[in-house]
Amino acid sequence: MVELSAPGRLPITTHGPFAVRVRRLAEVAREVLRNPTTVAGLVIIVALLTMAFLAPVLTEPNTPDPYQMPRDWTMRDAPPGTPGHPLGTTSTGGDVFYGVVWGARTSLQLSVIVVGITVTVGIIVGSLAGFIGGKLDEILMRVVDVFLAIPELIFALAIAAVLGPSFSNIIFALSVVFWVKYARIIRGQIIHIKQNDYVDAARVTGDSRFSIYRRDVLPNSITPVMVQATMDMGGIVLTAATLSFIGLAEAGLAEWGVLVSDGQAGISAGKWWASTFPGLMVFLWALAFNLVGDGLRDVLDPRTERR
Amino acid sequence: MTAPAASAPSKATAPLVVSVHDLRVHFKVKAGVAHAVDGVSFDVRDGETLGLVGETGCGKTVTARSFLRLVKTPPGIYAGGRIDFWSRDARRSGEEPVDLLRISDRDMLAIRGDRIAMIFQDPAKALNPAMSIGDQVAEVFYQHRSEDLVGGGPDRVPSIVRRASRQATTAPERLALRLPPWRRQGRALRRRVDELVAGALAETQIANPRKIMGRYPHELSGGMKQRVMIAQALACNPDLLIADEPTTALDVTIQARILELIADLQQRHGTSVLYISHDLSLVRQMCDRVAVMYAGRIVETGHTGAVFTDPLHPYTRGLMAAVPSASQKRGELLAIEGNVPEMVDPTPCCRFHTRCRFAVDLCRQIDPELLDIRDHGVACLAYASAARLGVPETSLPLVEGTSR
Amino acid sequence: MTTLTPEATGSAGSVAGNLVMTLRGVEKHFPIKEGALQRVVGQVRAVDGISLDIRRGETVGLVGESGCGKTTLGRCVSGLSRPTAGGIYFRLSDRDQIALDEALAIPEDQRTNEQKQLMARIDAEHRLDTMSAAARRIYRRNCQVVFQDAFSSLNPRHLVKDIVGRPLRVFKEASGSELTERVVSLLESVGMGRQHLYRYPHQFSGGQRQRISIARALALDPDFIVLDEPTSALDVSVQAQILNLLHELQQQWGLTYLFISHDLGVVRLMSDRIGVMYLGRLVEQGTAEELFESARHPYTQALLAANPDLSADLDVEMRGLEGTVPDPANPPQGCRFHTRCPVAVPQCGWEVDDAVSWLSDMAGGLRGDVPHQLTAAFPDALTAVERRSDFDATLVFADEASAGLVGETLTGDGMPTSMAAALEGVSVEDHKVSIRFTEVDEVTLEDLGGGHLTSCILYTGRG
DSSP: OOEESSTTSOEEOOOOHHHHHHHHHHHHHHHHHTOHHHHHHHHHHHHHHHHHHTHHHHSOOOSSOTTBOOOOGGGTTOOTTBTTBTTOBOTTSOBHHHHHHHHHHHHHHHHHHHHHHHHHHHHHHHHIIIIIOHHHHHHHHHHHHHHHHSOHHHHHHHHHHHHOSOHHHHHHHHHHHHHHHHHHHHHHHHHHHHTSHHHHHHHHTTOOHHHHIIIIIHHHHOHHHHHHHHHHHHHHHHHHHHHHHHTOSOTTBSOHHHHHHHHHHHHTTTOOHHHHHHHHHHHHHHHHHHHHHHHHHHHHHHHHHHO | OOOGGGGHHHHHTSOEEEEEEEEEEEEEETTEEEEEEEEEEEEEETTOEEEEEOOTTSSHHHHHHHHTTOSOTTTEEEEEEEEEEOOHHHHHHTOOOEETTTSOHHHHHHHBTTTEEEEOSOHHHHSOTTSOHHHHHHHHHHHHOHHHHHTTSSSOOOHHHHHHHTTOOOHHHHHHTTSTTTHHHHHHHHHHHHHHHHHHHHHTTOSOHHHHHTSOGGGSOHHHHHHHHHHHHHTTOOSEEEEESTTTTSOHHHHHHHHHHHHHHHHHHTOEEEEEESOHHHHHHHOSEEEEEETTEEEEEEEHHHHHHSOOSHHHHHHHHHSOOTTOOTTOOOOOOSOOOOOBSOOSSOTTGGGOTTOOGGGGTOOOOOEEETTEEEOOGGGSOHHHHTSOGGGSOOOTTOOO | OOOOOOOOOSOTTOOSOOEEEEEEEEEEEEEEEETTTTEEEEEEEEEEEEEEEEETTOEEEEEOOTTSSHHHHHHHHTTSSOOSEEEEEESOOHHHHHHHHHHHHSOGGGOOHHHHHHHHHHHHHTBTTTOOHHHHHHHHHHEEEEOSOTTTTSOTTSOHHHHHHHHHHHTTOOOHHHHHHHHHHHHHHTTOOGGGTTOOGGGSOHHHHHHHHHHHHHTTOOSEEEEESTTTTSOHHHHHHHHHHHHHHHHHHTOEEEEEESOHHHHHHHOSEEEEEETTEEEEEEEHHHHHHSOOSHHHHHHHHHSOOTTSOTTSOOOOOOSOOOOTTSOOSSOTTTTTOTTOOGGGTOOHHHHHHHHHHHHTOSSSSOOTHHHIIIIITEEEEEEEETTEEEEEESSHHHHHHHHHHHHSSOSOHHHHHHEEEEEEETTEEEEEEOOOOOOOOEEOSTTOEEOOHHHHOOO
């Protein structure tokens, strides 16, 4: 007979811990998939990632550096539909389709690296501030305040301008600017979580501070960071595109923002395709990650708080 | 404040204020439809205090909220039954009662706060943190007593002032009220409101009503906030006061004061009180009659003295034996095994049978009716008539210590 | 450590038993910070001088309302908070305790070298905030806690097995399958089973979560458990189950409990000895019977009157308390309960603050027949207060008329008799009103015989 742990609740079985965790993940996944907009976002992301992954297959990689737009002076400003160039070419003869596909790779690298760095640094700083508190908290938060006082875009712009236009400089600039957000988020969460009795209970069991941080505080504080990170995957690309648009990018890079910028001059002359398609990609990328982030937030936050 | 048991008989024949008939309130949940309130019937008479007692999940709060249609639909569903209400005027003129579940929203708005008032468990959550105390209590007067605010004077009242008394003015109109020629009347209006508010606050024995009126909820202690809430509730002298665990969030010594206050105000104004609580000893002190709820149904009801000295239903007995008191020994509290069932799509049966020591097969098959045994109601098959149910006498359960 | 007057701690007349916890003059003050620079402007005296002994095998109940400091004290005893003054000693021997009390009774500079050495040794071996790492390990193993909110005391992301097994893992007592078996055995002793190992807290009811909490507390087979309102959040019938369980476990495992609760009925049932706390101090202490049959402090009596027993007669009146609780940052010099005490006498320690607060109430109007000019005078016309001590101050007003009016009110008939009797003098000079009350000493806990302590001068005959 199936025994109820409490009336109306899940039946108790003797599954092992692994099975239980897999079950729980499946539950979360099911919840996430229940939301149609989230599913739409996921579909778009999968499509874009596939495109990025299959870049060398979909197009002929440029030599020596596939991340540079190919130049073909014979085929400049070809409109979409031209044989061999389904989306047309740019003013320097680069295939727009090539730019779109390899731009996905660039964007992926950009997002992953920047979000990776900012989340890591942000968690470290925010955790120190929130968990240890006291003077350290005050000092770190003043540092954060200084960073936050400068408008993000202008800050990134300034750094990139000083260092010179290059892909890695943009990554650096964005990382420097955006980590503070995560520090703030996780510090707030940690302070909130610390009030729970289970943190005190862990202290009473004699556990070390770091162990309490690792096992009790961090896992329960991480969800807003995850949600924000997901949304930033989209947002970073947008910001990078803006920087590129202003001209702080490597010339000729297969990056959506660069392409939009390069193609901008031709719009008034009716050559809309060089900017529009890459622009559309930026939009889709940012939208998709936002939708998924929203869906994640709806699913994860009330669960961790109440259940 | 003496216990009300002595005055019970005289209230037994007082006119009815509220009569609940077979109230059913359901909730749509993931697993189905939960029958939170499943056929509840009781009466509240003029001037009496009825206690609704039960543990978490028994449906007492949902029942209370149904009176003022405060249950959110969806996921709530008013699935059946009637709540008949006789206001003071209706009783005087012998009118028919209104069914609170079926009257229009407009009529309900007129009744809420005026004829039926409610106070809640956590005063901090029930008061608006962004409004001063004076403004909050004033709202009741604006809403229900606007004629009192303007009438009585020798001058004809301009419509702008009349609208102000109902808080139906726009911002420029409110500004205009501060300027001549309406200034005098505007000020008179505000003064009148302040007087009424101060009076309401003073009734609840707040020492410094004028000072409190300017304060905000976070500046007051728990007991004070609860007094403000009571002042708000009783401002318009309602016929029925519903008190939903009004003192659970308060310290014991403050709790006693608040309950004294409620009893005192009740006696002075003749208000009937529906008092909801999980605390048996408080209910015993405060209430003339008591109804014990379990899993959406009333299992026992009657005069407080009778129910507490001679509890008939096994659940009531179990509950009383579980409360630590002077007569208990350590480690020997009677613990009712098991947990409250979640009432999703239930089948006909006694809801308590899974936890009852005396349950028999019949208990799993029939919904026990609330039977009246000399003004002491109990819903247990042990007291039912075998003949009426059409079952052999031996199939009825036996609850020890009772005579049938 | 400063001098402590030898307060009776209820150890008089006791048989030689083992002490689990010894508290001496424990204080926990929280700084109040204000302003942009976060200057410390005062201290909230949450725990303000508690001395108590907890003996092996007994249950000491700590009861009081919100703000009395019982939870804070519980946290100090369980090592979650450090006291700001005083000492908490774990497993002191009887002999050491006597010697310690002797030493504490003498001012620090007058202690002998021997005594100083003794105290240093005791501090290193037994005192919570100064014990050696080894001693602390033993303390940690043997002092566990069960919290009130079963929901927030279990990490929602951990499986029951991890939660209950954690103490074993931290102290490296067991691992792998042996750990699992021990967890199962712990779960069984609290009425749960193997089938609950791999579940999350949210899948259990309140009562079951509390059982898990208890199982966790038992994991290392401790001597002593601090129970902070363990059943306050539970329904009556579930509470009964848990209380029965706690009692059973105490018998089987030889546990000592510190049972903190605001519910007098529960404390009475579960405790051998009870301490009643008010505003950071113990006001009465004694066995459960002593307190309930013959309470010797008006506050205890008020607590009893406010929540009548279910089995008591119905004609016993339920009574509450009027008045306001004093500011925990500035408690009265005399009895802290006198502002609300229904039987306060002049010697209880009436202060200027009481007179001021009474004037405030009077001026609010709508209470008796009060000249409404008083409202204008007080507190509106008050410009300054010159405070020489808690008992002696001068109120400065904007004009003579206000001062005169206030002076008249103070000397008039309205003032409660005991406050009036304690008023030594009121003098009006121009626009100043000087108020002087009789000074009183601090109240102390006195033994009424057999370990029944109270601080009320009505019973101790002091003051």
